[in-house]
Amino acid sequence: MTRLPQLICPAGSLPALKTAVDNGADAVYTGFKNATNARNFAGLNFTDTQLAEGIRYAQSRGREVLIAINTFAQAGRLAEWRASIDRAADLGADAIILADMGLLAYAHKTHPQLKLHLSVQGSATNFEAINLAHECFGIRRAVLPRVLTLPQVEYVIKNTPVEIETFGFGSLCVMAEGRCILSSYATGQSPNTHGVCSPAAFVRWDNQGKIMNARLNGILIDRFDEGEPAGYPTLCKGRFAVQGETYYALEEPVSLNVLSILPELIRIGVTAIKVEGRQRSPAYVSEVTKTLRAALDTAGDEGYAVKPEWSTALDKVSEGHQQTLGAYSRPWK
Amino acid sequence: MKLPAPLAFIARRLPEAPPSFALATALNLARPKFWPEEDFAWLTGKTVRLLVSDLDRGVNLTFDGQRFRSASLPADVTFGASLEDYLILARRQEDPDTLFFQRRLTIEGDTEIGLALKNLLDSTDLAPLFALLPRPLAARFGL
Ligand code: SF4
Numbered sequence: 128m129t130r131l132p133q134l135i136c137p138a139g140s141l142p143a144l145k146t147a148v149d150n151g152a153d154a155v156y157t158g159f160k161n162a163t164n165a166r167n168f169a170g171l172n173f174t175d176t177q178l179a180e181g182i183r184y185a186q187s188r189g190r191e192v193l194i195a196i197n198t199f200a201q202a203g204r205l206a207e208w209r210a211s212i213d214r215a216a217d218l219g220a221d222a223i224i225l226a227d228m229g230l231l232a233y234a235h236k237t238h239p240q241l242k243l244h245l246s247v248q249g250s251a252t253n254f255e256a257i258n259l260a261h262e263c264f265g266i267r268r269a270v271l272p273r274v275l276t277l278p279q280v281e282y283v284i285k286n287t288p289v290e291i292e293t294f295g296f297g298s299l300c301v302m303a304e305g306r307c308i309l310s311s312y313a314t315g316q317s318p319n320t321h322g323v324c325s326p327a328a329f330v331r332w333d334n335q336g337k338i339m340n341a342r343l344n345g346i347l348i349d350r351f352d353e354g355e356p357a358g359y360p361t362l363c364k365g366r367f368a369v370q371g372e373t374y375y376a377l378e379e380p381v382s383l384n385v386l387s388i389l390p391e392l393i394r395i396g397v398t399a400i401k402v403e404g405r406q407r408s409p410a411y412v413s414e415v416t417k418t419l420r421a422a423l424d425t426a427g428d429e430g431y432a433v434k435p436e437w438s439t440a441l442d443k444v445s446e447g448h449q450q451t452l453g454a455y456s457r458p459w460k
Numbered sequence: 461m462k463l464p465a466p467l468a469f470i471a472r473r474l475p476e477a478p479p480s481f482a483l484a485t486a487l488n489l490a491r492p493k494f495w496p497e498e499d500f501a502w503l504t505g506k507t508v509r510l511l512v513s514d515l516d517r518g519v520n521l522t523f524d525g526q527r528f529r530s531a532s533l534p535a536d537v538t539f540g541a542s543l544e545d546y547l548i549l550a551r552r553q554e555d556p557d558t559l560f561f562q563r564r565l566t567i568e569g570d571t572e573i574g575l576a577l578k579n580l581l582d583s584t585d586l587a588p589l590f591a592l593l594p595r596p597l598a599a600r601f602g603l
Pocket residue numbers: 299300301302305307308309310318324325361362363364
């Protein structure tokens with residue numbers, strides 16, 4: 128039988144973690160309530176007590192907990208990041224997800240037993256970069272940015288001893304992760320400096336009659352007519368007036384969905400499939416985990432096909448109007 | 461669930477202070493059990509309004525650094541949804557983002573406080589809270 132990839136699900140809170148485990152995640156990824164976490168939002172994430180309980184819950188059921196410490200350490204505040212790595216090791220995390228090379232070096236030296244994953248924020252898109260991180264810091268797994276086509280992912284896998292994790296579902300960040308400065312341009316804060324793109328503090332929705340405006344730091348990013356689905360004003364997914372035409376000039380607000388290419392991902396040897404969305408609710412986590420579990424369990428079978436009920440379930444929780452294969456499929460390449 | 465017409469008629473005319481006060485009291489009771497480690501700094505001195513849009517009535521809450529209190533308008537952030545959708549959210553039958561995408565849940569004003577509140581509720585196990593509701597009321601809401 129073919130080896131199925133691990134299903135890695137997001138947990139921004141303890142109820143989300145438990146839901147993910149109950150619905151068939153092989154591993155969950157979480158983070159601390161501090162600047163080391165690229166999803167550092169008020170009310171989200173784990174205190175040490177909650178994390179300890181979450182780890183117990185998952186590990187006693189044979190699942191893993193990965194802790195993301197995936198922002199870049201700020202100059203002069205290195206101690207906070209190192210302390211978080213030490214805490215993750217003490218709590219008994221199955222692996223930590225890092226992007227910063229200095230932190231990778233620290234973790235590798237200080238906690239040689241701890242498994243290290245290279246975060247998507249590390250922006251390693253080729254096997255040379257991944258193999259270098261393997262030689263220098265002993266990374267066991269790399270999460271690929273959502274910019275590679277399927278043949279490119281396969282090429283990477285063929286040329287590295289490091290396990291490869293790819294994204295399977297959720298909102299898309301279209302730039303080589305961490306290298307986009309759109310959010311910085313509008314708000315002064317970007318994913319790698321503040322752990323958030325298009326931060327909530329700058330977001331305003333206001334209603335004019337039946338029309339809803341979505342603004343980021345006062346800049347109109349999108350406008351939704353009556354009955355049109357609303358969205359979060361993520362900068363790259365706004366509608367902009369370009370040469371007299373107003374449209375999604377950078378990227379459509381679509382969700383990544385790899386259900387239709389699961390057999391391909393299995394064939395090329397992807398180790399793990401990751402679901403985006405630590406900022407989302409337990410209801411989202413439960414729906415997506417359940418659906419991907421069902422799909423993965425049959426994806427190795429002859430005659431696998433995407434079931435309509437899976438698509439309906441995922442449609443409901445997706446931002447935007449459609450689902451896409453994103454960069455995996457670029458037939459013109 | 462929809463309120464029967466006569467009840468809705470009355471609800472639309474009720475003052476907002478008593479339910480706001482009741483909610484603040486309930487939250488003060490629930491706090492040590494549900495959020496022992498949460499300091500509510502993000503809510504301190506801010507007013508949140510939960511508007512039941514089909515009744516055009518709501519509750520207004522603030523945190524004074526020690527306790528939840530009922531508050532007066534204007535609010536810093538206002539959520540709007542029908543009574544039915546609030547119950548759907550409370551029962552975790554739908555994801556709040558899904559209701560937002562579908563325009564059934566609106567949020568106006570300070571988005572950061574709004575999202576902090578959403579995240580807090582997401583990370584709270586609400587079942588014991590419902591156990592605190594008087595039985596007939598809970599049954600009425602299908603909880
Ligand atoms: S603006 Fe878009 S592409 Fe840039 S970091 Fe944000 S989500 Fe990614």
